Amino acid sequence: MIAPCRLALAATVLACAAPGLARAADLLPPPPPPPAVAPVEIGSGWYLRGDFTQSWFADPKDAVPAGPGINPLLDLRMTPASGYGGGIGYRVFPWLRIDATIDQRGPSDFRALSSGTGFVTGYNVEAGKIDVLTGLVNVYADLGTWYGFTPYIGGGIGFADKAMRRNYTQTTCFEVGCDGIEGSAPGPRDVVPRANRSVASFAWALTAGLSYDIGAGFTLDAAYRYVDLGRAKSGLDAFGYNTRVKDLAANEFRIGLRYNFSNFFAPGAAPDPYGN
Incomplete structure (x- = not known):
């Protein structure tokens, strides 16, 4: 008889305590929401650039091999030229970025002199545009x-x-027959044109610059660049000769804008600590 009495007592206690336990459960805070999934910024390191370039060409050298009847070119000159370009880049790390650029420079006037007699009886001019x-x-x-x-x-x-x-090439004589044509009068001879020709070769560049973040994803960029351009040559003239130069190089000043796509993919984000 003792066991049934104990069971009845336990049941009574539980029945009395149940409303209190239910009220205590109602007071517990709800479980926290699941963590938000961070958005993935696709392509936020990409940027576009556009540049204006002013080039001052270093004086090239004659690339025609010396030999009998070959008068080396002297006083080779190329005039400055303006150009433009653009490219696409990617910021790999906050301090490191890469880009690929194309730059087109306008025509530079090329001119050189030569004389087999040391400018005593006459001289030749070789000129054109590069x-x-x-x-x-x-x-x-x-x-x-x-x-x-x-x-x-x-x-x-x-x-x-x-x-x-x-x-083209043109001979000017200081005396009669300086060009081997007997009886020819002093003065300039007819211009002998040379065919157009393009030459592609390896190039390399070194750059030092300064950029400024002007906001809204835009960065103003100004830089000095030294670029080594290799060799160039013209086509042949009617006598089978051409103009060949080597050691083409330029000192360049470039100014332009870069647009960073991070402002499009992550609007309102904190500015890049490196300002680019």
């Missing part, structure tokens, strides 16, 4: 940001296509 297209893959290291300004250094490799156009 325009240069480059395609480079570049790597840049940003060196930190101060007040929005970010200095950087970089280098690139690629190709340079040099087109020599409207080339």
